[in-house]
Amino acid sequence: MLLTGLALGIALGFTMQRGRFCVTGAFRDLWITGNTRWLTAFLIVVAVxxxxxxxxxxxxxxxxAPRDFAWLATIIGAFVFGFAIVLAGGxxxxxxxxxxxxxxxxxxxxxxxxxxxAMSKTGVFAPAVDGLRAxxxxxxTIxxxxxxxxxxxxxxxxxxVGLLARHHLARRPALPVAALPARKSGLAHLLFEKRWGxxxxxxxxxxxAILAWPLSWATGRESGLGITGPSSALVNYLVGGDPQLIDWGVYLVVGILTGSFIAATGSGEFRVRLPDAVTTVxxxxxxxxxGVGASLAGGCTIGNAMVDTATFGLQGWVSLVFMIIGTGAATRLFVTGPAKATAASLTPVRAGR
Incomplete structure (x- = not known):
């Protein structure tokens, strides 16, 4: 049954890569352009x-099952996480x-x-994280x-969400985007070439996301989609070698990476790209x-903002709000702020009359 996590992860990674489903972009668009199209797409996942x-x-x-709401850690962690995803680029x-x-x-x-x-959940930072989450x-729930x-x-x-989606679908369609002639046909064209909406x-x-619940529960992991806990468990397994750490969630995250690689390779988008020094840092x-923010908040944009919101958990909705605020702060600091300063410095000074 654990292999269902791998299969679902492959499907999820494939879908996200081909659909360019970027939650960071959805949050960042709110602060840069005010566009809510991708945020609406994100909320469609939550609503369905x-x-x-x-x-x-x-x-x-x-x-x-109900659980107490770790409000302080959720607020701090969600803000930190939202800030961090702008730096990390995703x-x-x-x-x-x-x-x-x-x-x-x-x-x-x-x-x-x-x-x-891993350091925040089971390592050196765990006492501080546990203390705040206490x-x-x-x-x-709401x-x-x-x-x-x-x-x-x-x-x-x-x-x-339906009204939001209707608003975007009713808007005048954008001008057609130039595209190369199709090289594939049938299912291959649909999966690897056709633009996904x-x-x-x-x-x-x-x-x-719905399928993840019964598939995960069937293995004893009583949750839906989740990324941070499995990522931490994978690190601990690689360090300590305890096979009991490999659960459905670990197979899920390995599957996401695998599915994305399959999609990128099949569509010709895979290419090793080296970042510059600033991007690396x-x-x-x-x-x-x-990693720290998600551990404090009890989840990331998936476990909290996409999954816990679907159950109307206070942790999920508070996380979603503060992740967006954190993204806005980082966007102002690293995107719109420097851009405006650079534009101003390049503007020629006009001579006075």
């Missing part, structure tokens, strides 16, 4: 998954699939992300806090901060 998760819970296939899954494309900068980010996640309130049926929130979420990619990812620093 939410329907599937609560249906499975109602059917007894899984059991959603979130946890984005780093995995870009590493599969041959981006050496993402290799550095991925290595240090997994290493610092600061909790006795609440776990519907539990409000005393509502979760299906009311599901209906609100699906309706809101943001919303269609989101629907595929949503289906995979930022990738390493961003990866390290991602």
């Amino acid at each position: 998954q939410s329907v599937g998760v609560f249906a499975m819970d109602a059917a007894g296939m899984i059991t959603l 979130c946890a899954t984005g780093t995995y699939y870009r590493a599969g494309e041959g981006l050496v900068g993402s290799w550095f980010a991925l290595i240090f992300y997994a290493l610092f996640a 600061v909790t309130v006795h609440a776990s 519907h539990g806090l409000l005393g509502l049926s979760p299906w009311i929130l599901v209906a609100v979420l699906v309706t809101g 943001a919303f269609s990619t989101a629907l595929v990812i949503a289906v995979l 930022r990738s390493i620093g961003g990866g390290a901060l991602m």
Whole structure:
């Protein structure tokens, strides 16, 4: 059954690479252009998954158990994580699939992300992380806090996301993009050459996210998609060699890397690309901060912002908000701020009248 994690991971990595599903870009677009298209795609995953998760819970296939909300660690960790993904050039899954494309900068980010996640969960930083996560309130979900049926929130979420998607789909289509003649046909063309849309990619990812719940539970891992914990476990396995650390989640992250490599190779997009010195330093620093931030927050953009939000967990929605804020702070510092300063310095000074 563990191999189902590998299979689902391959499908997820393949889909994210071909669809260019970048959560970092979705958050960053809000601050640079105000565009919500990719954020809407991300929320489609959350909304569709939410329907599937609560249906499975109602059917007894899984059991959603409450847990206390580690509010302080979640806020700090989510902000740090959101800040870090701009430095690293991608979130946890984005780093995995870009590493599969041959981006050496993402290799550095991925290595240090997994290493610092392990250090934060079971290593030298664990006491500090555990101490912050011990600061909790006795609440776990939005519907539990409000005393509502979760299906009311599901209906609100699906309706809101549906209206957002309709808004984007109703806008005037962009000018056609020039493309080379197709070299493949049939399924090969669809999988490796045809441009994947943001919303269609989101629907595929949503289906995979739903499937992750029963497949993971069947192996004793009572959770859905998750990246940080498995990445930490993989590092600990490589260091200590304990085979009990290899669970469904570890197979999942290995599968994401494998699926991305298959997609990039099949589409001709795989190429080993070396970063410059500045990008290398930022990738390493961003990866390290991602590992610490995700451990503090209890999850990354997948485990928290995509999965826990689908169950209306307080940790998930608070994480999503502070990840976006953290991304905005880093964008202002490293993207829009320096760009404006550079543009201003290049503007010719006009002589006075």
